[in-house]
Amino acid sequence: MxxxxxxxxxxxxxxxxxxxxxxxxxxxxxxxxxxxxxxxxxxxxxxxxxxxxxxxxxxxxxxxxxxxxxxxxxxxxxxxxxxxxxxxxxxxxxxxxxxxxxKVKDPLGELNKPLTNQNLITRQAINVYTAADNKSEIFGILEENLRYPIIGRLKDRLNNTWYEINLGDRLGYVSELDCEVDNGIPVLTYHHLLKNDENKRFRHTSTTTSDVAFSNQMTYLKQAGYDTISLYQLEAYLKNRINLPGKAVVLTFDDGLKSVYRYAYPVLKQYGFRATAFIVSSRIKRHPQKWNPDSLQFMSISELKQLQDVFDIQSHTHFLHRIDGYKRPILLSRSLHNITFDFEHSAARCRSSTRMCCISPTRSAPITRRRCRRRKTPVSIWR
The missing domain is CATH 2.30.30 (SH3 type barrels.)
Structure with a gap:
């Protein structure tokens, strides 16, 4: 090189x-x-x-x-x-x-086939062949840590799978033995962070992470060579509009808690990572709250502005992040008109507080334990 x-x-x-x-x-x-x-x-x-x-x-x-x-x-x-x-x-x-x-004719129209919505991932530099045979002429090389779209699959005489790709409007072939299939991008979700010695009230709460555990997780991602991507990039990935590295991860933080500013922000900034904060806009404080690990405090306008060199600010609703008397999300019982009004109010509040906030279905995803893959409905993606 x-x-x-x-x-x-x-x-x-x-x-x-x-x-x-x-x-x-x-x-x-x-x-x-x-x-x-x-x-x-x-x-x-x-x-x-x-x-x-x-x-x-x-x-x-x-x-x-x-x-x-x-x-x-x-x-x-x-x-x-x-x-x-x-x-x-x-x-x-x-x-x-x-x-x-x-030599460049494509009589079967292989290059014009619709995308399979599937990528391969290179873990090391790999050969791209001119035929589905590792004894055929080598057309080129794909470097390590890439996601590359697959346009077709076929079997060779030994029943090994080969992936067809389009490189420079030429049909190339990659052996499945040389790469991995893209199973989606992990989207990690955090809420509340505390030091172990100050965590008395939230010790058995699944949404609370120790500052040490969080730091260790970010250290692992950095040492393993992961790139943190924005939800805008994730959306482009889901729509087949962007090339992303093989090692890509999305970091999100729900609710807008002050502990994120206190413990997560410095670590993310140290490693050059980016993240998205989903803010319950009705809880944004005019002035910073005094730190108290025994209760939940929320970020202030000045704190939200300060962390925008790391965080993209998005909405987590305005008044709809609550449960009803039956412990069900009130969002599920509200009309489309009420939900639309709430999101518009939330977006306006975020913009007035931070001067940045955009709402899209992709950036309001439900929480699961799965990777984010291409799906028919943006609101059904996983994180």
Whole structure:
């Protein structure tokens, strides 16, 4: 792999320009009459892409292999990579002659098959083959710690499973023995945190976590190489709109308790993690409350503003986070009109307190002990 810090910075600018086409009109060189077309790799050629929020090396196209490219800027071509785009150096590829172009036909339309809503995960760098046979020509490489969409499956003569993928608008094959199937993204949920020696009232409450246990869990995630992603990124993942790392996790904190500001916020900030706080907006305090481990205090306006360098603030309703006389959530007995009014009120209160808060079904998920997978209804995702 070549030294890539400068390249990554350049490509970050390219990605920004692609999101604002008018601003990028001057970036594409005049000699780029090519709107799109297949080109041949002159050498083993590195691919870069945006994974989560970082532009990193994500793979390689082998010398002599063909990929379809599109103009990006004066130095790079764009190509299809997963649910997004990759970039390849213009000096690494060259135009095809007519005979070479015949090699890229897709008579069965495999590349146009609908997505399976299933990804593979790479735990190490793996080969992508030109056929479902590990003795076939190697088309390219996928780097470790990637999630990559599967467009099909088939069996070889030994009954081994192979996954079909689209890389640069070429059909590639990955052995199931070289990767894992994506079983979803874990979404961890916390509520209340206390030190062991101060926890007298909430010791046997399942929603209370010791500060030591929490710190150990975050240390594990950091050492294991996990990236914390936002719920906006999770939503894009569920809609097949983003490339995420294989090791991705979402951290959420319910209710808006002061203990999160006191014990979770410093640890998350230390590790460079991000999280989402679901705030019961009727409980936001005008001024910080005095700390008392024997009762529940809620965060103030100033505390919520301070932790926004780590936390995304979302709604946990305004007045509907309660139970009725039968110990059932009152939310279940309210009309659509009442629920809508409450959420609108909650969003307005969050915005006035923190100047940021957006409500979406994906960011109001129920709590379970399962991973978050693609499902038909956003409100049914798990955390």
């Amino acid at each position: 070549r030294f890539h810090i400068k390249i990554a910075a350049t490509l970050a600018g390219v990605l920004t320009s692609l999101l604002a086409p008018a601003a990028s009109a001057g970036l594409v060189s005049a000699d780029n009459a090519l709107k799109s077309g297949y080109m041949e790799a002159k050498r083993d050629s590195e691919i870069y892409s945006l994974i989560g929020e970082q532009v990193i090396p994500v793979g390689e196209v082998k010398e002599g292999q063909l990929v379809q490219v599109f103009p990006a800027d004066a130095e790079y071509y764009e190509l299809k990579f997963g649910h997004g785009v990759g970039f390849i150096d213009k000096d690494d590829v060259e135009r095809l002659n007519r005979a070479q172009a015949e």
